[in-house]
Amino acid sequence: MENSTGPSPSPSYPVSAAGNALRVVRLLHELDELRVMDVADRLGVARSTAHRILAMLVFEGFAMQDRHKVYRPGPALQAIRGSHAAPPPDLITIAHPHLRRLADTVRETTHLMVLEGNGARFLDGVEGPQALRVSYRTGTLLPAHATSGGKAMLAALPADRLRALYPNGLPEDGARAPKDFESLVNELVSVRRHGYALNLQESERGVHAVGACVRDHAGTVVAAVAVAAPSVRCTRARLTELSQPLLTAVQDIGQGL
Secondary structure: OOOOOOOOOOOOOOOHHHHHHHHHHHHHHHHOOEOHHHHHHHHOOOHHHHHHHHHHHHHOOOEEEEOOOOEEEOHHHHHHHOOOOOOOOOHHHHHHHHHHHHHHHHOOEEEEEEEEOOEEEEEEEEOOOOOOOOOOOOOOEEEHHHOHHHHHHHHOOOHHHHHHOOOOOOOOOOOOOOOOHHHHHHHHHHHHHHOOEEEEOOOOOOEEEEEEEEEOOOOOEEEEEEEEEEOOOOOHHHHHHHHHHHHHHHHHHHHHO
């Protein structure tokens, strides 16, 4: 039997939803960034449909959304492409049960993130059980210096690598985030001393968080975990209390890597 070199025929059964999702994955691979309107135009579907497709890809790790509402290849697609930026292959699988256990223990939302340039990329999350809670941000990229987990990872960097991430100083993100590089450096001294970092409404109004690093067996920082809660019930003192089960969780994750 001869192998055909032409395009494969369309299947005779309806697979429009799967086909559209795969087309968007291919577009992300080829273009590296997409907006909802781009997907709607390319597929000839309503923007609401395009949004649902992208949301599904974010949930499955094939796409991620930045703070400008732009979708980019997620860790699952990066791993398929052989990207060196992909997280350790077992990180999410190993960390997820610990994120869930931590969320159940402290009754607040937990996040797993990695450092991506000078940003913190959210890889996984488990929402807390309370009605008023912080939602998970899987796929989102936020400025590292405005997040607790991001600051924890920045604090672990050598001084020269830290400065190389901010050749033009800190971006203007968050009214409460550090305003300049020297302010950030001073805060990171405290982060290294305590072993965890705080986010006091720096990435989002009304949200407080505490974050700490995940280290592998060699002591290398591979990720960070954060506990996030509404500021109305989570004071600075409460964040200090939350740091104890958080530090236990990141140690347990690291031991599993």
